[in-house]
Amino acid sequence: MKIADLKIPGNILLAPMSNVTNLPFRLMCRQYGASLTYSEMISADAVIYENKKTINRGISCEDERPLGIQIFGNSPEIMTTAALRIEEVYRPEIIDVNFGCPAKLLTKDGCGSALLKSPELIHEIVKELSDNLSTPVTAKIRILPDMDKTLEIAHLIESAGATAITVHGRTRQQQYSGKADHDYVRKIKQELSIPVIANGDIMDEISAQQTLEYTDCDAIMIGRAAMGNPFLFKRISHYLGTGEMLEYEECSQRVADIREYFGLLEEYELMHTVHIKAQAQWFTRGMRNGRHIRKSIDTAANIEEILQSLDEMCKHVE
Ligand SMILES: Cc1cc2nc3c(=O)[nH]c(=O)nc-3n(C[C@H](O)[C@H](O)[C@H](O)COP(=O)(O)O)c2cc1C
Structure with missing residues (x-):
């Protein structure tokens, strides 16, 4: 898969996960075959105030390339200032924007999935970032109950200059209940020209293959199933490459x-x-x-x- 001019060496990605995807964990996932890893989400405000915990979240090393750093916020200007600083200090290959987190901590301030109610603001954020950064900008969304509204947001993200989009097939209200709806991913993939990454409920070799086949997406992104289980990337890569389950103790x-x-x-x-x-x-x-x-x-x-x-x-x- 290519994101802008960046060649991603494979199609199995590690999802950004707060308090989970720290540098050691990301390094292990890469070593086992994750093609791209993302930092935990970073608050744009906290970057500007140089919060210590935030600084740790951006730490990477040369063995972890390509790296995506994910930010959240609700102001195009503040997010751009923060992203320019991230670009300068950490030099990630990708800057991803969080439009999916349903946690109150974010939504009460109009960040994360709360932005899905304001498509114009999503467009403005992605455009401001894309116009001002030299790093490719990507976006990660949840779906809305309405397919057309979800498609509208996906189109706005693309037209604003995003170079890829990740879709977690659950609504904000669902949190983590129910099943991820990959019909949305499939439809978005049919309509957009930028790479589409499928996320949600990819737990093992079989669900990885089924999601790739069903959605025709460019890559899959794995979250919870990888927690404490970085070896899952090796199992899935092996299966997708050979059609056989990897044997291990x-x-x-x-x-x-x-x-x-x-x-x-x-x-x-x-x-x-x-x-x-x-x-x-x-x-x-x-x-x-x-x-x-x-x-x-x-x-x-x-x-x-x-x-x-x-x-x-x-x-x-x-
Ligand atoms: C503990 C935890 C932390 C998460 N933190 C983030 C985050 O920082 N940014 C983000 O976009 N999504 C975050 N997510 C959502 C995941 O990236 C992913 O979209 C979601 O877990 C669905 O994928 P899965 O079914 O493979 O787990 C988090 C999920 C979990 C379980």
Whole structure:
């Protein structure tokens, strides 16, 4: 897939996820085959006020290219000022705009999915950014209950200069309930000329292939199923490339991944930014012996103890 002049080496993308897609996690997803990774969303206001947490969110490294940095806001001018600063400091390959987040924290200020009620403002934001940045601008939306209104927004985003659009096939009201509606993605793909990225409920090899085939989209983007499971990118890439399921040892793979993840958090001095036990629970989600694992993580005194008990468990599983 190409976004503007940028060649993306594949079609499986990691979704931006607040408090999840930090640099160590993104690096692991890339290593396992994610073709493009995005930062957690960054507030345009916070960039301007140089908020420390925000600065961490933009940190990247040369191994993580191409990188998308996602911003949110509601003012074309402030967002452009913030994006120009991001462009200068972090040099991402893509700047993505969040028009999808349903969290009150954003919508109460008219940001994220609240903007879907103001198509003209969406157009203005994307145009102002596209006209002023040298970095390609992309947008990520949720759908509206009405297909025509959703299509209108997608067209406005394209005509304002966006170089790609990601569509999460759920409405703002749905939050994460129900099923993502890929008919919307399919229709948007039929009507637009820019690349269209399908997002929502891609959980495994089969749903990845079905979504690509059904929507005819240019790429798929994976969110929740990748949390604590960066290896999913390897499984899906392998399946799409060969038609065969990748064989691997689940327990030892998960433990190796969690060890690497904690190692990278140390290396990039980001350990203090995460809730260690919650992250350990994500990395062990879906493993056999789940109840036992959850309990041992809860009672562990430190990371080494968590890793030791997981190692111990693998000996019995494999
Ligand atoms: C914990 C969490 C944090 C998220 N943070 C963001 C975000 O910062 N920006 C964004 O555009 N979407 C965010 N999302 C939405 C995801 O990018 C994605 O659109 C959504 O989870 C649907 O994809 P999935 O079914 O593969 O999870 C977040 C989702 C989750 C679960």
